[in-house]
Amino acid sequence: xxxxxxxxxxxxxxxxxxxxxxxxxxxxxxxxxxxxxxxxxxxxxxxxxxxxxxxxxxxxxxxxxxxxxxxxxxxxxxxxxxxxxxxxxxxxxxxxxxxxxxxxxxxxxxxxxxxxxxxxxxxxxxxxxxxxxxxxxxxxxxxxxxxxxxxxxxxxxxxxxxxxxxxxxxxxxxxxxxxxxxxxxxxxxxxxxxxxxxxxxxxxxxxxxxxxxxxxxxxxxxxxxxxxxxxxxxxxxxxxxxxxxxxxxxxxxxxxxxxxxxxxxxxxxxxxxxxxxxxxxxxxxxxxxxxxxxxxxxxxxxxxxxxxxxxxxxxxxxxxxxxxxxxxxxxxxxxxxxxxxxxxxxxxxxxxxxxxxxxxxxxxxxxxxxxxxxxxxxxxxxxxxxxxxxxxxxxxxxxxxxxxxxxxxxxxxxxxxxxxxxxxxxxxxxxxxxxxxxxxxxxxxxxxxxxxxxxxxxxxxxxxxxxxxxxxxxxxxxxxxxxxxxxxxxxxxxxxxxxxxxxxxxxxxxxxxx
Amino acid sequence: xxxxxxxxxxxxxxxxxxxxxxxxxxxxxxxxxxxxxxxxxxxxxxxxxxxxxxxxxxxxxxxxxxxxxxxxxxxxxxxxxxxxxxxxxxxxxxxxxxxxxxxxxxxxxxxxxxxxxxxxxxxxxxxxxxxxxxxxxxxxxxxxxxxxxxxxxxxxxxxxxxxxxxxxxxxxxxxxxxxxxxxxxxxxxxxxxxxxxxxxxxxxxxxxxxxxxxxxxxxxxxxxxxxxxxxxxxxxxxxxxxxxxxxxxxxxxxxxxxxxxxxxxxxxxxxxxxxxxxxxxxxxxxxxxxxxxxxxxxxxxxxxxxxxxxxxxxxxxxxxxxxxxxxxxxxxxxxxxxxxxxxxxxxxxxxxxxxxxxxxxxxxxxxxxxxxxxxxxxxxxxxxxxxxxxxxxxxxxxxxxxxxxxxxxxxxxxxx
Numbered sequence: 060x061x062x063x064x065x066x067x068x069x070x071x072x073x074x075x076x077x078x079x080x081x082x083x084x085x086x087x088x089x090x091x092x093x094x095x096x097x098x099x100x101x102x103x104x105x106x107x108x109x110x111x112x113x114x115x116x117x118x119x120x121x122x123x124x125x126x127x128x129x130x131x132x133x134x135x136x137x138x139x140x141x142x143x144x145x146x147x148x149x150x151x152x153x154x155x156x157x158x159x160x161x162x163x164x165x166x167x168x169x170x171x172x173x174x175x176x177x178x179x180x181x182x183x184x185x186x187x188x189x190x191x192x193x194x195x196x197x198x199x200x201x202x203x204x205x206x207x208x209x210x211x212x213x214x215x216x217x218x219x220x221x222x223x224x225x226x227x228x229x230x231x232x233x234x235x236x237x238x239x240x241x242x243x244x245x246x247x248x249x250x251x252x253x254x255x256x257x258x259x260x261x262x263x264x265x266x267x268x269x270x271x272x273x274x275x276x277x278x279x280x281x282x283x284x285x286x287x288x289x290x291x292x293x294x295x296x297x298x299x300x301x302x303x304x305x306x307x308x309x310x311x312x313x314x315x316x317x318x319x320x321x322x323x324x325x326x327x328x329x330x331x332x333x334x335x336x337x338x339x340x341x342x343x344x345x346x347x348x349x350x351x352x353x354x355x356x357x358x359x360x361x362x363x364x365x366x367x368x369x370x371x372x373x374x375x376x377x378x379x380x381x382x383x384x385x386x387x388x389x390x391x392x393x394x395x396x397x398x399x400x401x402x403x404x405x406x407x408x409x410x411x412x413x414x415x416x417x418x419x420x421x422x423x424x425x426x427x428x429x430x431x432x433x434x435x436x437x438x439x440x441x442x443x444x445x446x447x448x449x450x451x452x453x454x455x456x457x458x459x460x461x462x463x464x465x466x467x468x469x470x471x472x473x474x475x476x477x478x479x480x481x482x483x484x485x486x487x488x489x490x491x492x493x494x495x496x497x498x499x500x501x502x503x504x505x506x507x508x509x510x511x512x513x514x515x516x517x518x519x520x521x522x523x524x525x526x527x528x529x530x531x532x533x534x535x536x537x538x539x540x541x542x543x544x545x546x547x548x549x550x551x552x553x554x555x556x557x558x559x560x561x562x563x564x565x566x567x568x569x570x571x572x573x
Numbered sequence: 574x575x576x577x578x579x580x581x582x583x584x585x586x587x588x589x590x591x592x593x594x595x596x597x598x599x600x601x602x603x604x605x606x607x608x609x610x611x612x613x614x615x616x617x618x619x620x621x622x623x624x625x626x627x628x629x630x631x632x633x634x635x636x637x638x639x640x641x642x643x644x645x646x647x648x649x650x651x652x653x654x655x656x657x658x659x660x661x662x663x664x665x666x667x668x669x670x671x672x673x674x675x676x677x678x679x680x681x682x683x684x685x686x687x688x689x690x691x692x693x694x695x696x697x698x699x700x701x702x703x704x705x706x707x708x709x710x711x712x713x714x715x716x717x718x719x720x721x722x723x724x725x726x727x728x729x730x731x732x733x734x735x736x737x738x739x740x741x742x743x744x745x746x747x748x749x750x751x752x753x754x755x756x757x758x759x760x761x762x763x764x765x766x767x768x769x770x771x772x773x774x775x776x777x778x779x780x781x782x783x784x785x786x787x788x789x790x791x792x793x794x795x796x797x798x799x800x801x802x803x804x805x806x807x808x809x810x811x812x813x814x815x816x817x818x819x820x821x822x823x824x825x826x827x828x829x830x831x832x833x834x835x836x837x838x839x840x841x842x843x844x845x846x847x848x849x850x851x852x853x854x855x856x857x858x859x860x861x862x863x864x865x866x867x868x869x870x871x872x873x874x875x876x877x878x879x880x881x882x883x884x885x886x887x888x889x890x891x892x893x894x895x896x897x898x899x900x901x902x903x904x905x906x907x908x909x910x911x912x913x914x915x916x917x918x919x920x921x922x923x924x925x926x927x928x929x930x931x932x933x934x935x936x937x938x939x940x941x942x943x944x945x946x947x948x949x950x951x952x953x954x955x956x957x958x959x960x961x962x963x964x965x966x967x968x969x970x971x972x973x974x975x976x977x978x979x980x981x982x983x984x985x986x987x988x989x
Contacts, residue, residue, distance in 0.1 A: 100763060101763070102763040102918070102960050103917045103918045103919070103960060104918070104919055105918055105919050105920055105958055105959070105960070106919075108958060116957050116958075117957065117958060119763075122763055140954075141954070141958055144920065144954030144958065145919050145920065145954075145958075147954070148919050148920055148922075148923035148924055148927070148954070149919060149923065151923055151927055152923060181947060182927070183931075183934075183941070184927065184930040184931065184934065185930075207919070208916065208917075208919075208922070210917075226758065227758060227916065229916070230741065230743075230912075230913070230914065230915055230916050231911060231912060231913070231914035231915065231916045231922055231925065231926060232911065232914070232916065232922055232923060232925075232926035233916070234915075234916030234917075234922065
């Protein structure tokens with residue numbers, strides 16, 4: 060571990076790092092535009108120039124390697140002057156349209172000017188006019204006046220997706236990011252260009268002029284739309300709705316995790332955020348004939364408890380069925396196993412999942428559920444919800460809205476009509492709503508705490524980033540409430556009151572989760 | 574003048590043909606090197622000859638060759654830099670047009686010394702005639718067995734290919750040349766790694782200027798000591814000075830290194846045209862800082878020019894007379910670098926364009942009092958801070974013009 064000195068403070072840093080990486084590893088920032096940890100140093104923005112003792116010229120922090128005793132100055136007059144020079148150059152032609160720029164508030168150019176610039180403009184010439192809304196792809200708009208030519212987008216398309224749709228065209232001050240005529244950037248990772256653009260040059264067409272980033276609250280989450288479990292930020296308006304036209308969730312961004320998704324997410328996960336707010340179940344209802352009664356969860360759980368108790372007392376556990384899915388957390392699947400199978404002796408456990416899609420060799424998997432691996436590791440035996448399986452039941456608990464005539468029997472309605480009581484725990488409205496007796500809203504994964512096991516067997520923690528606002532209840536809570544009343548609660552020396560306490564039990568019982 | 578080496582047979586009818594070249598002793602050096610010398614001996618001879626690169630930077634050629642690792646399982650390449658784009662410079666064009674086989678012979682010997690079997694000659698895009706002449710010479714050399722397999726029965730193989738650039742000054746910068754040769758956008762690379770270890774197609778590569786390589790056959794033929802006597806101990810050989818501008822006899826002059834600049838202008842190039850007064854000289858291609866008329870009493874070699882605050886560069890001497898407006902000179906310089914900046918790094922891309930815009934405004938008579946200070950400030954923010962030498966190539970002449978001719982530039986500006 061070489062010892063280096065940054066602005067006279069000594070640090071032990073890892074071998075083989077660049078000065079910039081070493082500084083970041085000890086919590087110090089060296090400003091930069093073109094450097095990105097996913098790519099080799101480019102050295103073109105010249106923002107990260109620092110003074111290294113013994114060298115005559117300023118050196119690039121992004122490419123100079125650390126060595127024992129290296130003395131770096133990041134705030135010397137020479138460095139500060141050079142940095143101001145770069146900012147002055149970049150701002151000379153810049154349109155300064157921050158008031159209408161979607162990047163304002165998270166723009167490196169803006170932040171660095173505030174931190175290292177604060178000079179009066181001495182640019183007296185006419186600014187270059189460039190295309191301000193060049194369509195780069197179906198989802199992306201390029202503003203060439205804001206572009207600082209850091210080349211990150213081009214490198215992403217060359218190095219990460221290897222689709223090479225973009226390049227730098229022309230020379231000198233006429234240089235600009237461009238694509239082949241009539242051939243848009245077209246790959247399912249293109250949305251990452253917005254994340255890596257250090258300024259407001261590349262923006263999402265669905266985010267443009269919708270809100271200001273400082274109104275958004277990022278919450279850390281896991282993308283549930285395939286089994287990769289990419290780490291994401293969900294940016295939403297707290298205190299929604301802030302204004303009449305405002306919505307809750309505005310965008311999803313990649314959250315870095317070198318073990319799962321690096322810096323990237325696919326467009327399917329990025330732009331597929333509408334489901335978080337649209338078509339949600341929001342009322343807990345009990346339907347008798349044409350009458351719908353709105354209930355609280357307490358009341359509903361009493362009714363369900365009674366129904367279950369009467370069946371269990373008559374030893375009719377074989378007339379109870381449960382449909383599960385793999386967008387449930389490890390904790391919920393574990394509880395389902397312990398309560399239904401082991402506690403009540405129910406063996407008619409079914410699985411109804413959304414259909415698979417097309418996967419690729421990078422992040423997106425064909426499996427479009429978040430926790431199939433979790434189901435495997437919990438060891439829950441499940442069967443297909445076919446007609447034979449669903450026949451002869453008195454009570455069917457359906458988790459998820461994925462049971463339909465594709466995943467279940469073709470004559471789903473007739474099959475379900477023969478079952479006396481059907482209870483649906485669902486995040487979203489579906490055709491199942493009209494076939495069941497109880498509809499109980501449940502949170503989507505972004506509104507839930509717990510853990511998920513990704514396709515590679517990595518267990519990742521979910522924090523309830525978005526608020527769950529409805530009559531309903533998370534599935535783990537519903538399962539614990541029912542089990543407690545029926546005295547089939549799994550017993551541990553600690554109280555089972557939260558996903559964390561359930562996970563402790565999981566760790567106790569199943570070697571995989573240790 | 575028997576001082577001439579490279580240009581000694583210029584003017585000889587058909588010198589560019591292989592049979593004429595051979596009649597004048599051509600390819601004897603290659604034969605000597607390949608048949609009688611080891612690669613190490615060739616390398617040693619060139620090192621001892623103190624041959625410094627003629628492209629502009631003046632790096633010792635032998636040292637450069639010595640950097641190429643011999644123990645890596647990769648091909649090695651030689652790139653001949655014939656992308657002669659420095660304004661005022663036209664020596665390589667003459668060399669190739671008159672004597673293409675001299676360059677090829679140097680190329681063969683250099684390749685032999687470094688263990689290279691593939692050479693590319695990167696010719697400036699606009700030099701169509703030069704490229705055609707070279708292609709003809711390469712075909713002849715293949716036919717006569719100086720290129721290809723088992724050259725002269727020595728067991729040494731070498732292929733040479735002529736490649737034409739697409740018209741960018743930046744591609745004369747060696748790493749941009751490599752990118753361009755690889756079929757990519759002509760962007761200079763971040764150094765290190767240097768081309769000697771990671772060059773063309775990520776393989777060890779030597780890049781030499783046309784004039785540098787053309788000297789090699791003479792070093793092999795006459796020895797390092799002879800070569801040093803032609804020039805200076807740390808700077809061997811002659812130099813081809815390309816004199817342009819307001820002189821009576823513009824053209825190329827092959828003279829010993831260290832020849833006085835005043836002598837070059839007033840003796841060799843016939844003095845000032847129409848008896849005009851000398852105002853300034855750009856001594857080493859446009860990127861060299863300008864010299865005032867009273868600064869030209871100095872020997873033209875790398876070190877002397879560096880001490881005078883300028884550089885020998887490509888030894889292209891641009892002579893400016895007193896009737897030429899210095900603002901016009903500044904405008905030409907600023908416009909050129911703005912036009913030729915590749916756009917990769919911030920200071921050069923925007924700085925050169927900004928300076929050019931200010932100078933254009935000055936030329937339109939819309940100058941302001943603080944404009945010269947602004948140009949100096951901007952050029953200082955380019956100098957030493959860019960990815961490749963083009964930034965300095967732009968900043969240094971601009972700074973020197975502003976500093977040395979400030980009075981004239983400010984003459985018409987409104988008083989504060």
